[in-house]
Amino acid sequence: MIFVRTLPGRESLNRELLQSVIECCQEADVVGISLMSQYFLQAKALTVELKKTFKKPVIWGGIHPTVRPEECLEFADGVCLGEGEWSFLELINKIQNNEEYTDTAGFWFRCGDEVVKNGLYPLEENLDNLPDPDYEIESQLIRQGNEIVPLTNEIFEACLPKRVLGNKMVTEFYIAGSRGCPYHCAYCTSPTLNNFYPGQKYFRLRKIEDVVDEARYLKNHFSFIGNIYFSDDDIFACPPGRLETFARLWKEKVNLLFICTFMPFSYSEERLKLVKEAGAVIVNMGIQSVSQKGMEVFDRHVPKEKLLSVIKSVDEVKMPLPPVYDFILDNPYESLDDKLENLNFILSLPKNIDIKTFSLTPFPGTSIYERYKRDGILKSDTKDIYSTAYSEIEKSYINFLYDLVVANFPRWLIKLAAGKRIVLLMGKYLPESAIGKLKNFITYYQGIKSLARGELYKIGYHKVLKNFYSS
Ligand code: B12
């Protein structure tokens, strides 16, 4: 495995890096590339260059090839649709035994001018049948600058994400206790995958004992991991008893700090208290939008009263660190009033919270993609999807106000700056370049605040983030 970690949507691979990756592939019988939409251009560049010298199959897999197989087959020899554990195994066995492989379920292949379209490989209903994740880092390679080098413990530690928890910076690692999700938000590919497997349940839970064992293994082998991030979309969406077992085993066998995500529908104070006692330091909930229009566009209908009662309850439980609530901005269907409604909603919440903002991106395969297309909002997939990063919000005055919220500026000041007239005026006359400068001002403000509080580790944190991809 080679981790060619790159910046989603933003980085073009240079010749030196491409050559380093290609050199490592020369001995292989097949090359597999895993990608999301925002890595499409990078995967294309790598494949085009690779195929100049490498004459064996290049196979793409991941969410983008799953929803856009034809487009990917313009470059790859084959694409994996849907989950790939068993189908890829079957494919490489066939290739190794010199057998015909273009009939393998789960793949589409380009054969001359024709595309061979095989049906999907049946979904693995029991996630416990899958092998454990491969944490033998000695057999893996990773990008360091323009080179590909063996993965060592030191490099592994250096390239994992860092997070400020309380008064120290910890190294974070992701674990998934489930796959899929029971909901159907319009901007997400999870419902798309649900629809891929009609009659089968895409949302599946792993055995909780296995999840705990995986974390224990990580703790024992990589002592630098200080925090686990559960990538499950909703940790509370599980049958009775599971969370209790998790909490007990986690304390007993792992006892690491962790962060988890939940949805308002499955929330209960008892559940939150359980995870808090087990070691949860932060909980994260997606709100995305509270305006009628936003909820309709996102197909996420959670009454404001419900959200408020959940947020109030979380506040009363008093987690060790502020809960994080996500909002999706840059929704072209929301009016200024809708946007202000969201902002004012945030300003009315308890103070001890953190807000995270994302830019609405119409990923292929989602219903919002179809809506954008239908309404003529999406001009170019390359420019509007493949070359973007959904963590970067548009530069506008209203978004600058959200930046102030994210940076925890005094709320009275944000309220003053968020008067409708001011927003209209600023929206009209403030140039983008000025907004860029105002954004820089927020960064300095945060830096000075950290310095004044003696929180030097936070300055180090920003430096680590800056070096994350270039190291
Ligand atoms: C967990 C997660 C993350 C975690 C990943 C943690 C980790 N270490 O794995 C974090 C938070 C880091 C993350 C980040 C991002 N994510 Co994310 N993430 C998810 C999430 C919730 C689950 C992904 C997952 O693990 N699925 C389970 C695995 C088993 O499935 P899989 O990855 O698709 O792989 C299977 C098949 O696709 C296939 N396969 C995959 N690769 C290959 C390769 C070959 C050769 C073959 C044969 C088969 C094959 O086999 C695999 C096993 O069955 C999904 C949403 C969802 N519910 O799916 C979003 C999702 C994948 N993320 C998304 C995005 C956009 C991102 C970011 C680019 C966001 C950004 N910052 O701009 C970053 C990219 C980070 C990076 N450096 O790659 C989008 C992708 C949309 C798209 N069309 O591309 C998704 C779908 C969410 C959404 N909005 O719909 N993400």
Ligand code: SF4
């Ligand atoms: S956004 Fe989250 S809750 Fe909504 S469908 Fe996707 S994974 Fe599920």
